Amino acid sequence: MGPILNGLTKLQSVENRLRAAKAKLARSRRSVIVQENQVRSLQSALEAKKEELQLTKVQSNRLELELKSRDEDVNKLRAALNTSKSNKEYAAVLTQLNTTRADNAKLENQILDLMKTMETDNAECENIRKQIEEQKQRLEQTRKTAEVAAKEQEGEIAKVQAEWNEVAKTIPAEPLKVFKRVAETYDGEAVAQVEQQEGRHAAYSCGGCFMGITAESVNVLITRDEVIRCPNCTRILVLTNAQIEV
Numbered sequence: 001m002g003p004i005l006n007g008l009t010k011l012q013s014v015e016n017r018l019r020a021a022k023a024k025l026a027r028s029r030r031s032v033i034v035q036e037n038q039v040r041s042l043q044s045a046l047e048a049k050k051e052e053l054q055l056t057k058v059q060s061n062r063l064e065l066e067l068k069s070r071d072e073d074v075n076k077l078r079a080a081l082n083t084s085k086s087n088k089e090y091a092a093v094l095t096q097l098n099t100t101r102a103d104n105a106k107l108e109n110q111i112l113d114l115m116k117t118m119e120t121d122n123a124e125c126e127n128i129r130k131q132i133e134e135q136k137q138r139l140e141q142t143r144k145t146a147e148v149a150a151k152e153q154e155g156e157i158a159k160v161q162a163e164w165n166e167v168a169k170t171i172p173a174e175p176l177k178v179f180k181r182v183a184e185t186y187d188g189e190a191v192a193q194v195e196q197q198e199g200r201h202a203a204y205s206c207g208g209c210f211m212g213i214t215a216e217s218v219n220v221l222i223t224r225d226e227v228i229r230c231p232n233c234t235r236i237l238v239l240t241n242a243q244i245e246v
């Protein structure tokens, strides 16, 4: 292999390290975002619970008001019972009194149920608040760790990028353009080694997509320092050291 293909092979190895360093930085940034989202989701759970609690409170207040007014009815009926002038009237008032009392007992039970619900919801709110506090502390810790790591990783990226630029300088404009374009398509993988199929002489395939490569292309790669691309995936083909020696 001549200087162009050698340069592209070297650039590929630096490209791999550059991509790996960038992925590492993205991962540590993502860890912060994931925890921020957890805090946000707990906060919206708390808001929803508080809203639910508020609705129960309104309902409970309404029932208590109703109970109060019905208690007054009971008092009135009791007074009417004492002043009733006939057995018939007495019996009628008594029936009404008993009905009202039974209704009030039902109301009281409903109010008690609502209070229990509010107690549970209050405890749940308290629990979520505690979780938010804990999650916020974890987030702070993660943020600090990520900041330190990011500085290191940014330094590493700058270093590898400088190395990349140096190697790129040694490659002519056209092959470099091809490298960049193919690298964009295949997540950084622009150069593929030619693979020789086991046991079969002169049967070659692209190490990127595993489609067949003609012996003619391999001959060109052996004799000339030229960019030959896989006809299927368009990756830049290079030979392994063993293939060059043959």
Ligand SMILES: [Zn+2]
Binding pocket: 192, 206, 207, 208, 209, 210, 211, 230, 231, 232, 233, 234, 235
């Ligand atoms: Zn291919």
